[in-house]
Amino acid sequence: MRISAAQRTENENRIRAAMDRLLRGEIPSGGKCDIKTLASESAVDRTAFYGTRPYTHLRVEFERRLNAMREADEIPDPREAQITRLKAEITKLKERLTQSEQTVDELTDFRSQALSRLAAQHEEIVHLRESVICANHVTRLPPPRTVTIGSCS
Structure with a gap:
């Protein structure tokens, strides 16, 4: 079923509005910051975002903006x-x-x-x-001799 140019423009406006909300962090409960949630929030069939379908350029734009935010450490979800x-x-x-x-x-x-x-x-x-206990004979050494200096014998 073909849609008119006015319907396509209206759908694109809804998609862009939903895209802005998701990228601001306004994620609906049970949703994520992804194409599936974008499609459900904008009331457009998800398959319209893929291949040669009419809203592929919007999916590419959404993914580009999302990746840019992630690279800047700004995660909307x-x-x-x-x-x-x-x-x-x-x-x-x-x-x-x-x-x-x-x-x-x-x-x-x-x-x-x-x-x-x-x-x-x-x-x-x-x-x-x-070894000390077993050795009964311990030889004691004589005390050292004292040598006096200056005396010659």
Whole structure:
């Protein structure tokens, strides 16, 4: 079914008005800042925005404006902004978790090394004590001779 030029102009005006509302962040409940919501808000069939249909240029304009807003970090859809924020937070938390796990691993290794060294030192002390006990004969060295300066004998 063909539409008249007046109907097409009226539809384009409704689409542009809906586009402006969506890009300002006036998202209806249950909707998003996307073509599907644009079509339902402007009461135009969604297929009219694709291929060689009459409102393809408006879809391209909407997507261009939406991408420009995203690049400028102005996200009109509050849910999308929240999703973006939460994804960034999740990334930070994953990095912190990885760092914490690495620290725990390093401290566990340090603890194991310290315990091994303590055990080796203990074994050496026990061995030295046993060797002193087993050796009944300890030879004492004579005390050092004192030499007086200036006397020749």
